[in-house]
Amino acid sequence: MDQLLSELKAIEDKFRADIDSIVKQQELENIRVKLLGKKGEITSIMKNMGRLSDEDKPKLGQAANKTRQFVEQTIAEKQAELTAKAEQTKIASEMIDISMPGKAVKVGGSHPLTLMSDEICDTFIGLGYTIAEGPDVELDLFNFEMLRLPKGHPARDEQDTFYLDYENGVLLRSQTSPVQIRVMNQQKPPIYIVCPGRVYRSDAVDATHSPIFHQIEGLAVDENLSMTDLVAALELFARRLFGKETRIRLRPHHFPFTEPSCEVDISCWTCGGDDPNCKTCRGEGYIEILGGGMVHPEVLENCGIDSKKYTGFAFGIGVERVAMGRYDVTDIRNFYENDLRFLEQFSK
Ligand code: DAH
Secondary structure, three states, X not given: OHHHHHHXXXXXXXXXXXXXXXXXXXXXXXXXXXXXXXXXXXXXXXXXHHHOOOOHHHHHHHHHHHHHHHHHHHHHHHHHHHHHHHHHHHHHHHOOOOOOOOOOOOOOOOOHHHHHHHHHHHHHHOOOOEEOOOXXXXXXXXXXXXXXXXXXXXXXXXXXXXEEEOOOOXXXXXXXXXXXXXXXXXXXXXXXXXXXXXXXXXXXXXXXXXXXXXXXXXXXEXXXXXXXHHHHHHHHHHHHHHOOOOOEEEEEEOOOOEEEEEEEEEEOOOOOOOOOOOOOXXXXXXXXXXXXXXXXXXXXXXXXXXXXXXXXXXXXXXXXXXXXXXXXXXXXXXXXXXXXXXXXXXXX
16 A cells, blocks of 8 residues: 555656656647556556555545646646647747838839930920931931931041941941931921930040930921021920020031021020029030021932922930039939939939
Protein backbone atom coordinates (compact mmCIF):
# COMPACT_ATOMS: atom_id res chain seq x y z
CA MET A 1 0.00 0.00 0.00
CA ASP A 2 2.70 2.45 0.98
CA GLN A 3 4.53 1.67 -2.16
CA LEU A 4 1.44 2.44 -4.23
CA LEU A 5 0.99 5.75 -2.43
CA SER A 6 4.58 6.75 -2.98
CA GLU A 7 4.33 5.71 -6.65
CA LEU A 8 1.30 7.96 -6.86
CA LYS A 9 3.24 10.75 -5.30
CA ALA A 10 6.14 10.21 -7.66
CA ILE A 11 3.71 10.40 -10.60
CA GLU A 12 2.25 13.64 -9.31
CA ASP A 13 5.68 15.16 -8.64
CA LYS A 14 6.90 14.31 -12.11
CA PHE A 15 3.70 15.73 -13.58
CA ARG A 16 4.23 19.00 -11.69
CA ALA A 17 7.78 19.19 -12.97
CA ASP A 18 6.82 18.41 -16.58
CA ILE A 19 3.74 20.56 -16.98
CA ASP A 20 5.56 23.89 -16.95
CA SER A 21 7.73 23.08 -19.92
CA ILE A 22 4.80 22.11 -22.12
CA VAL A 23 4.18 24.52 -25.01
CA LYS A 24 2.09 22.46 -27.46
CA GLN A 25 -1.46 21.14 -27.28
CA GLN A 26 -0.24 17.77 -28.56
CA GLU A 27 2.27 17.38 -25.71
CA LEU A 28 -0.51 18.11 -23.26
CA GLU A 29 -2.68 15.42 -24.81
CA ASN A 30 0.21 12.96 -24.65
CA ILE A 31 0.73 13.58 -20.98
CA ARG A 32 -3.02 13.22 -20.32
CA VAL A 33 -3.08 9.82 -22.04
CA LYS A 34 0.11 8.79 -20.26
CA LEU A 35 -1.45 9.42 -16.83
CA LEU A 36 -5.23 9.11 -17.22
CA GLY A 37 -5.70 6.96 -20.32
CA LYS A 38 -6.92 3.34 -20.22
CA LYS A 39 -3.38 2.13 -19.79
CA GLY A 40 -2.30 5.30 -18.02
CA GLU A 41 -0.09 5.37 -14.95
CA ILE A 42 -2.80 6.50 -12.53
CA THR A 43 -5.27 4.05 -14.05
CA SER A 44 -2.75 1.22 -13.55
CA ILE A 45 -2.38 2.08 -9.86
CA MET A 46 -6.15 1.94 -9.42
CA LYS A 47 -6.10 -1.52 -10.93
CA ASN A 48 -4.29 -2.70 -7.76
CA MET A 49 -7.38 -1.90 -5.68
CA GLY A 50 -8.60 -5.51 -5.67
CA ARG A 51 -5.50 -6.69 -3.91
CA LEU A 52 -5.84 -4.31 -0.98
CA SER A 53 -7.47 -4.70 2.41
CA ASP A 54 -10.88 -3.08 2.99
CA GLU A 55 -9.18 -0.50 5.15
CA ASP A 56 -6.62 0.51 2.50
CA LYS A 57 -9.01 0.53 -0.45
CA PRO A 58 -10.68 3.89 0.30
CA LYS A 59 -7.36 5.43 1.21
CA LEU A 60 -5.83 4.57 -2.11
CA GLY A 61 -9.10 5.51 -3.82
CA GLN A 62 -9.10 8.90 -2.22
CA ALA A 63 -5.43 9.54 -2.89
CA ALA A 64 -5.73 8.43 -6.50
CA ASN A 65 -8.85 10.53 -7.08
CA LYS A 66 -7.14 13.57 -5.63
CA THR A 67 -4.19 13.10 -7.90
CA ARG A 68 -6.46 12.49 -10.89
CA GLN A 69 -8.48 15.63 -10.14
CA PHE A 70 -5.34 17.64 -9.71
CA VAL A 71 -3.96 16.36 -13.01
CA GLU A 72 -7.25 16.95 -14.84
CA GLN A 73 -7.62 20.45 -13.50
CA THR A 74 -4.02 21.40 -14.18
CA ILE A 75 -4.27 20.06 -17.73
CA ALA A 76 -7.52 22.02 -18.28
CA GLU A 77 -5.88 25.20 -17.03
CA LYS A 78 -2.80 24.61 -19.13
CA GLN A 79 -5.03 23.93 -22.12
CA ALA A 80 -6.84 27.25 -21.66
CA GLU A 81 -3.54 29.01 -21.27
CA LEU A 82 -2.13 27.50 -24.50
CA THR A 83 -5.30 28.33 -26.44
CA ALA A 84 -5.19 31.93 -25.25
CA LYS A 85 -1.53 32.19 -26.15
CA ALA A 86 -2.11 30.79 -29.65
CA GLU A 87 -4.88 33.29 -30.18
CA GLN A 88 -2.65 36.16 -29.07
CA THR A 89 0.08 35.10 -31.46
CA LYS A 90 -2.41 34.87 -34.32
CA ILE A 91 -3.83 38.31 -33.58
CA ALA A 92 -0.35 39.83 -33.35
CA SER A 93 0.68 38.29 -36.66
CA GLU A 94 -2.41 39.57 -38.42
CA MET A 95 -2.31 43.04 -37.00
CA ILE A 96 -2.26 45.98 -39.43
CA ASP A 97 -0.53 49.10 -38.24
CA ILE A 98 -2.99 51.74 -39.39
CA SER A 99 -0.70 54.50 -38.17
CA MET A 100 1.90 53.58 -40.79
CA PRO A 101 2.10 56.07 -43.68
CA GLY A 102 0.91 54.64 -47.00
CA LYS A 103 3.06 54.18 -50.07
CA ALA A 104 2.34 57.03 -52.48
CA VAL A 105 2.04 56.00 -56.12
CA LYS A 106 4.28 58.13 -58.30
CA VAL A 107 2.39 59.64 -61.17
CA GLY A 108 4.39 60.93 -64.10
CA GLY A 109 3.79 64.22 -65.87
CA SER A 110 4.45 65.73 -69.26
CA HIS A 111 7.92 67.06 -70.01
CA PRO A 112 8.13 70.88 -69.90
CA LEU A 113 8.94 70.99 -73.62
CA THR A 114 5.85 68.91 -74.35
CA LEU A 115 3.75 71.21 -72.17
CA MET A 116 5.16 74.24 -73.95
CA SER A 117 4.71 72.77 -77.40
CA ASP A 118 1.12 71.71 -76.61
CA GLU A 119 0.31 75.16 -75.30
CA ILE A 120 1.67 76.89 -78.41
CA CYS A 121 -0.15 74.48 -80.72
CA ASP A 122 -3.37 74.94 -78.75
CA THR A 123 -3.22 78.68 -79.39
CA PHE A 124 -3.15 78.09 -83.14
CA ILE A 125 -5.72 75.30 -82.98
CA GLY A 126 -7.97 77.94 -81.43
CA LEU A 127 -7.44 79.98 -84.62
CA GLY A 128 -8.53 77.07 -86.79
CA TYR A 129 -5.12 75.57 -87.54
CA THR A 130 -4.58 71.80 -87.55
CA ILE A 131 -1.50 69.80 -86.59
CA ALA A 132 0.71 68.32 -89.30
CA GLU A 133 3.76 66.18 -88.69
CA GLY A 134 6.75 65.12 -90.75
CA PRO A 135 9.58 62.62 -90.25
CA ASP A 136 12.83 63.41 -88.42
CA VAL A 137 14.73 61.61 -91.17
CA GLU A 138 14.15 63.89 -94.12
CA LEU A 139 15.21 64.38 -97.71
CA ASP A 140 17.66 67.11 -98.65
CA LEU A 141 15.07 67.90 -101.33
CA PHE A 142 12.41 68.90 -98.78
CA ASN A 143 14.67 70.22 -96.03
CA PHE A 144 16.70 72.48 -98.34
CA GLU A 145 16.25 72.20 -102.07
CA MET A 146 12.53 72.98 -102.43
CA LEU A 147 12.83 75.69 -99.80
CA ARG A 148 15.20 77.53 -102.15
CA LEU A 149 18.37 76.40 -100.41
CA PRO A 150 20.23 74.68 -103.27
CA LYS A 151 23.51 72.84 -102.70
CA GLY A 152 26.26 75.32 -101.91
CA HIS A 153 23.87 78.02 -100.70
CA PRO A 154 25.60 79.91 -97.86
CA ALA A 155 22.49 79.74 -95.63
CA ARG A 156 23.01 75.98 -95.42
CA ASP A 157 26.06 76.58 -93.23
CA GLU A 158 23.98 77.68 -90.27
CA GLN A 159 21.96 74.54 -90.56
CA ASP A 160 24.65 71.95 -91.06
CA THR A 161 23.13 68.70 -89.98
CA PHE A 162 23.73 64.96 -89.78
CA TYR A 163 23.63 63.07 -93.07
CA LEU A 164 22.47 59.48 -93.00
CA ASP A 165 23.12 59.06 -96.70
CA TYR A 166 24.89 62.02 -98.25
CA GLU A 167 24.84 60.64 -101.81
CA ASN A 168 21.09 60.19 -101.82
CA GLY A 169 20.40 63.31 -99.78
CA VAL A 170 19.00 61.68 -96.63
CA LEU A 171 19.54 63.70 -93.47
CA LEU A 172 18.15 64.56 -90.07
CA ARG A 173 15.98 67.60 -90.67
CA SER A 174 17.57 70.84 -89.52
CA GLN A 175 14.23 72.66 -89.33
CA THR A 176 10.51 71.87 -89.36
CA SER A 177 10.08 73.87 -92.58
CA PRO A 178 10.16 70.72 -94.81
CA VAL A 179 6.75 69.84 -93.35
CA GLN A 180 5.46 72.88 -95.27
CA ILE A 181 6.60 71.21 -98.49
CA ARG A 182 5.16 67.82 -97.56
CA VAL A 183 1.77 69.33 -96.77
CA MET A 184 1.65 71.63 -99.81
CA ASN A 185 2.61 68.68 -102.04
CA GLN A 186 -0.51 66.89 -100.89
CA GLN A 187 -3.13 69.47 -99.99
CA LYS A 188 -4.70 72.31 -101.88
CA PRO A 189 -5.27 75.68 -100.15
CA PRO A 190 -6.71 76.87 -97.89
CA ILE A 191 -4.01 75.44 -95.62
CA TYR A 192 -3.61 76.39 -91.95
CA ILE A 193 -1.20 74.14 -90.11
CA VAL A 194 1.24 74.02 -87.21
CA CYS A 195 3.96 71.38 -87.21
CA PRO A 196 5.69 70.60 -83.91
CA GLY A 197 8.77 68.43 -83.91
CA ARG A 198 12.38 67.68 -83.22
CA VAL A 199 15.17 69.15 -85.34
CA TYR A 200 18.92 68.48 -85.56
CA ARG A 201 22.00 70.55 -86.18
CA SER A 202 25.69 69.94 -85.71
CA ASP A 203 25.85 72.57 -82.98
CA ALA A 204 28.10 72.33 -79.93
CA VAL A 205 26.30 72.12 -76.60
CA ASP A 206 26.28 75.20 -74.38
CA ALA A 207 23.75 76.98 -72.15
CA THR A 208 21.63 78.03 -75.14
CA HIS A 209 22.46 75.46 -77.83
CA SER A 210 21.75 71.81 -78.27
CA PRO A 211 22.29 69.62 -81.36
CA ILE A 212 18.73 68.36 -80.89
CA PHE A 213 15.97 70.83 -80.19
CA HIS A 214 12.35 71.53 -81.03
CA GLN A 215 10.50 73.84 -83.36
CA ILE A 216 6.94 74.57 -84.28
CA GLU A 217 6.40 75.50 -87.88
CA GLY A 218 3.35 77.51 -88.88
CA LEU A 219 1.97 77.78 -92.40
CA ALA A 220 -1.08 79.52 -93.81
CA VAL A 221 -1.87 79.50 -97.54
CA ASP A 222 -5.05 81.11 -98.76
CA GLU A 223 -6.37 83.84 -101.01
CA ASN A 224 -5.54 87.40 -100.00
CA LEU A 225 -3.21 86.62 -97.11
CA SER A 226 -0.77 89.42 -96.33
CA MET A 227 1.84 90.38 -93.77
CA THR A 228 -0.87 91.88 -91.55
CA ASP A 229 -2.38 88.40 -91.13
CA LEU A 230 0.99 87.10 -90.00
CA VAL A 231 1.36 89.97 -87.52
CA ALA A 232 -2.14 89.41 -86.15
CA ALA A 233 -1.56 85.68 -85.65
CA LEU A 234 1.79 86.21 -83.96
CA GLU A 235 0.54 89.02 -81.75
CA LEU A 236 -2.25 86.83 -80.52
CA PHE A 237 0.17 83.99 -79.88
CA ALA A 238 2.54 86.26 -77.91
CA ARG A 239 -0.22 87.70 -75.74
CA ARG A 240 -1.74 84.34 -75.07
CA LEU A 241 1.59 82.96 -73.88
CA PHE A 242 3.26 85.91 -72.21
CA GLY A 243 0.36 88.10 -71.10
CA LYS A 244 -1.96 90.75 -72.51
CA GLU A 245 0.59 93.56 -72.31
CA THR A 246 3.07 91.78 -74.58
CA ARG A 247 4.09 93.65 -77.75
CA ILE A 248 5.79 92.18 -80.79
CA ARG A 249 8.42 93.74 -83.01
CA LEU A 250 9.34 92.72 -86.54
CA ARG A 251 12.85 93.22 -87.89
CA PRO A 252 13.72 92.70 -91.55
CA HIS A 253 15.68 89.52 -92.13
CA HIS A 254 16.39 87.02 -94.84
CA PHE A 255 15.16 83.49 -95.20
CA PRO A 256 15.41 81.93 -98.65
CA PHE A 257 11.88 80.51 -98.47
CA THR A 258 10.05 83.70 -97.48
CA GLU A 259 9.89 87.12 -99.11
CA PRO A 260 9.72 89.47 -97.33
CA SER A 261 11.17 87.81 -94.23
CA CYS A 262 11.37 89.00 -90.68
CA GLU A 263 12.61 88.09 -87.28
CA VAL A 264 10.04 88.54 -84.57
CA ASP A 265 10.84 89.78 -81.07
CA ILE A 266 8.50 90.07 -78.14
CA SER A 267 8.70 92.64 -75.36
CA CYS A 268 10.81 91.28 -72.50
CA TRP A 269 8.87 88.95 -70.18
CA THR A 270 10.94 90.06 -67.23
CA CYS A 271 11.05 93.85 -67.45
CA GLY A 272 8.37 94.50 -70.06
CA GLY A 273 10.93 96.52 -71.98
CA ASP A 274 11.38 99.18 -69.30
CA ASP A 275 14.58 98.24 -67.52
CA PRO A 276 17.87 99.19 -69.21
CA ASN A 277 19.69 96.94 -66.69
CA CYS A 278 17.44 93.89 -67.19
CA LYS A 279 19.42 90.65 -67.21
CA THR A 280 16.91 88.75 -69.34
CA CYS A 281 16.91 91.09 -72.36
CA ARG A 282 20.24 92.77 -71.53
CA GLY A 283 18.51 96.12 -71.67
CA GLU A 284 17.27 95.48 -75.22
CA GLY A 285 13.64 95.49 -74.14
CA TYR A 286 12.88 92.78 -76.68
CA ILE A 287 13.70 89.11 -77.07
CA GLU A 288 13.86 87.26 -80.36
CA ILE A 289 11.59 84.23 -80.45
CA LEU A 290 10.89 83.31 -84.05
CA GLY A 291 11.41 83.83 -87.74
CA GLY A 292 8.73 84.28 -90.34
CA GLY A 293 7.57 85.92 -93.53
CA MET A 294 5.46 85.61 -96.66
CA VAL A 295 5.99 82.29 -98.40
CA HIS A 296 8.18 82.83 -101.46
CA PRO A 297 6.09 82.39 -104.64
CA GLU A 298 8.68 79.93 -105.96
CA VAL A 299 8.11 77.69 -102.95
CA LEU A 300 4.38 77.68 -103.65
CA GLU A 301 5.00 76.90 -107.32
CA ASN A 302 7.50 74.13 -106.36
CA CYS A 303 4.54 72.43 -104.72
CA GLY A 304 2.10 73.02 -107.55
CA ILE A 305 0.24 75.91 -105.95
CA ASP A 306 -0.72 78.86 -108.14
CA SER A 307 1.17 81.80 -106.68
CA LYS A 308 -0.96 84.28 -108.62
CA LYS A 309 -4.07 83.09 -106.87
CA TYR A 310 -2.68 82.20 -103.47
CA THR A 311 -0.35 83.78 -100.99
CA GLY A 312 0.89 82.43 -97.71
CA PHE A 313 2.74 83.27 -94.56
CA ALA A 314 4.97 81.04 -92.48
CA PHE A 315 6.83 81.14 -89.22
CA GLY A 316 9.13 78.96 -87.15
CA ILE A 317 9.14 79.05 -83.35
CA GLY A 318 11.94 77.67 -81.19
CA VAL A 319 10.23 75.73 -78.42
CA GLU A 320 13.23 75.69 -76.06
CA ARG A 321 13.69 79.41 -76.37
CA VAL A 322 10.06 80.15 -75.51
CA ALA A 323 10.07 77.59 -72.69
CA MET A 324 13.23 79.08 -71.20
CA GLY A 325 11.56 82.47 -71.12
CA ARG A 326 8.25 81.23 -69.93
CA TYR A 327 9.63 79.03 -67.14
CA ASP A 328 12.68 81.14 -66.35
CA VAL A 329 15.16 78.39 -67.21
CA THR A 330 18.67 79.70 -67.79
CA ASP A 331 20.40 76.59 -69.13
CA ILE A 332 18.93 74.61 -72.04
CA ARG A 333 20.65 71.43 -70.80
CA ASN A 334 18.18 71.24 -67.93
CA PHE A 335 15.58 70.06 -70.44
CA TYR A 336 17.54 67.01 -71.51
CA GLU A 337 19.27 65.77 -68.36
CA ASN A 338 16.22 64.02 -66.90
CA ASP A 339 16.85 65.27 -63.39
CA LEU A 340 13.55 64.60 -61.63
CA ARG A 341 14.07 67.55 -59.27
CA PHE A 342 13.88 69.78 -62.34
CA LEU A 343 11.17 67.93 -64.23
CA GLU A 344 8.83 67.50 -61.26
CA GLN A 345 8.40 71.24 -61.01
CA PHE A 346 6.36 71.13 -64.18
CA SER A 347 4.06 68.17 -63.50
CA LYS A 348 0.54 69.22 -62.86
N1 DAH B 1 13.23 77.34 -90.38
C1 DAH B 1 13.80 78.55 -89.84
C2 DAH B 1 14.96 78.20 -88.92
O1 DAH B 1 15.03 77.10 -88.46
C3 DAH B 1 12.78 79.32 -89.07
C4 DAH B 1 11.76 79.90 -89.96
C5 DAH B 1 11.94 81.17 -90.49
C6 DAH B 1 10.62 79.19 -90.33
C7 DAH B 1 11.02 81.73 -91.31
C8 DAH B 1 9.68 79.76 -91.18
C9 DAH B 1 9.89 81.05 -91.65
O2 DAH B 1 8.57 79.13 -91.54
O3 DAH B 1 8.97 81.59 -92.47
O4 DAH B 1 15.79 79.02 -88.71
